[in-house]
Amino acid sequence: MAADSLRILFVSAEVAPFAKTGGLADVAGSLPKALKRAGHDVRIAMPRYKQITEGEYLLDYPVEMDHHLETGIIRKTMIRGNDVPVYLIDNYKYFYRDGIYGFPDEAERYNFFCKAVLNMLPQVDFQPDVIHCNDWHCGLIPLSLQTKYAEDPFYRRIATLFSIHNLQYQGIFPKNVLRLIGLGEEFFNPERLEFYGQVNFMKAGILYADVINTVSNKYALEIQTPEFGERLDGLLRKRSQDLYGIVNGIDYEEMNPETDPSIYQNYGIKTLDLKKKNKYALQKEMGLPVEDTPLLGIITRLVGQKGLDLIADVFDQLMSLGVQFVLLGSGEDYYQKLFSELKMKYQQQAAINLGFNAELAQKIYAGADVFLMPSRFEPCGLSQMISLRYGTIPVVREVGGLADTITNYNEQTGTGNGFSFKPYEPGAFLEAIKRALKIYRQQPEQWRRLMIRAMQSDFSWDRSAGEYVKLYRKAMEKNQNTRYRMVV
The missing domain is CATH 3.40.50.2000 (Glycogen Phosphorylase B;)
Incomplete structure (x- = not known):
């Protein structure tokens, strides 16, 4: 690996082709491949839902959950046709279900996922320079790094980028979720996680990440307005100096009318x-x-x-x-x-x-x-x-x-x-x-x-991947040099 290469952990609730409900999965399945082509050590972490049958057992370990322990099981696979490693976070209780989302214990499921991802890193001997967190499902990772893990030597220098793919979906839960994720009453105020009487996982990611981005330049501006801001526009305006827009790309090898095996007649x-x-x-x-x-x-x-x-x-x-x-x-x-x-x-x-x-x-x-x-x-x-x-x-x-x-x-x-x-x-x-x-x-x-x-x-990913690398470096600089903390 070249001296200027980065170690990147890409964390997402869905990744194509393993699990998909929308564009997030396409991004999570394509951007890491472009980063790998550019010479970076990039790895993916995602839940192992019931529909995912692949993955070789790697290890397991305890994950503390609201005064009891759950088992995190790590299975490993690769994105087909590519050598990007994918860590599948497995737990029968949380992920062995029909479907991906829409369950009453979503807060507990993705709290477990975030904790399991962070606890996994020393177990697999991977210390990323940056964790790229995607949407509300990963919002607790920046929060944990700046609270529970803030003084841990292994985690101290890990920067975070938080990507907003759709601000409409925020992960909003009742107040008692604070106890579930191990935080005290002091976090239930408008300057922290309180959101109109509830707890907001998307807000946690926006508040605690080193750098924030969304998936187009115009949307980065739009979400700072009441019309598009989904009641988070005030916070996003406060963090506007750390908010960037990068247009997504598509996989030009897969999306190619000259070679696409699914269409009736290839053409160019x-x-x-x-x-x-x-x-x-x-x-x-x-x-x-x-x-x-x-x-x-x-x-x-x-x-x-x-x-x-x-x-x-x-x-x-x-x-x-x-x-x-x-x-x-x-x-x-x-x-x-x-x-x-x-x-x-x-x-x-x-x-x-x-x-x-x-x-x-x-x-x-x-x-x-x-x-x-x-x-x-x-x-x-x-x-x-x-x-x-x-x-x-x-x-x-x-x-x-x-x-x-x-x-x-x-x-x-x-x-x-x-x-x-x-x-x-x-x-x-x-x-x-x-x-x-x-x-x-x-x-x-x-x-x-x-x-x-x-x-x-x-609109290939190779173009956008270069912009993401610049943001990773901004996040690392902010984390390592200024030791930025919006909330302590």
Whole structure:
């Protein structure tokens, strides 16, 4: 390992391909690989959920939990096709369940996870320069390092970066959780962990980490405002000097239309005409008329954040424009019922697929002409970057990472890589779609150049990984030189 290489522990509640509910898993499965390629000693720690069957037994040890001991079992595997080690934190009581989240003892589960991760390090003889903590599930790690482990020689010089992937999900629990995590009443005040009468794990991470980041530059600014700050905007403004934004990347080896085994027909910039074969095959599989009509795609969680009410509001008008629509997603019952009803109303134009199917997702990225992301807010978003990679032109709302990655197409200058709109209004969204359809139908050569420009966009992890290394070094400098403590 080179002299300037870093030792990095990447901690996440989900990591692709082992366990995934959203974009966090994609980041956790891709960024460490890019860091490894750059010469750093990076390792991952995550829970070993019931669905994860792999992992070779390494060791076990006691973990103190609210005046009793639990056993932490460490199993080790690798990210397939890569030599990044993955430490699987195993415990039958907490993780051998159907599903990942949504249990009444979430505070206890992820308190155990954080404690087990820190206790594991001397056991596996790995002393990281920095622990990269992701979202509320890891929020207790920076807290522990600056309280319980503050004077321990093994842990004293370990810096922390806390990444906010979605501020809406914070890990908020009743006050009695303080006893569970071994803290006294002095921590239950607004300057520490108290949050409107409860305890907030996300707040712990923001408060105690050496450096904080979120997953796009614009979202880093947005979350410091009441509109996007989810009641933590005041704290984030206080820590604004330590708050950074880095746009996520995607795995360009995995997300490659020239080699993707999941799509119907491989293609690239030089063989762009072959892309249309993916549309025709997708139409056939979805039971839609096979014809050269604009095909709009969306792959999303069915939750309010994703702007689905805008889609519902304009759906009748969209269908009157002579387009087809393919959706893949799962989530709230309200939206599942809504889109099921729209499918029945427009059986020859709309295909609704409830649930998640990784292979079908790739087929939609490759087969659609236009990709829709009208999000109410979007910390980063990966789908718009994947759609660019596949030459499928995104129509997005100009917020968060969507604003950082998609440049609105200018018909006069021919610049831009997609279409965007600002007001969260059905009319603005529909107008952006109409602009895209106008170019698609009336100016096919311009549309082709737009597709090529989209496919040439660089949102690879290698670019973002370099920015993360800079943040790791900032965190180390703050931790080691200034011995920063916001709360003592």
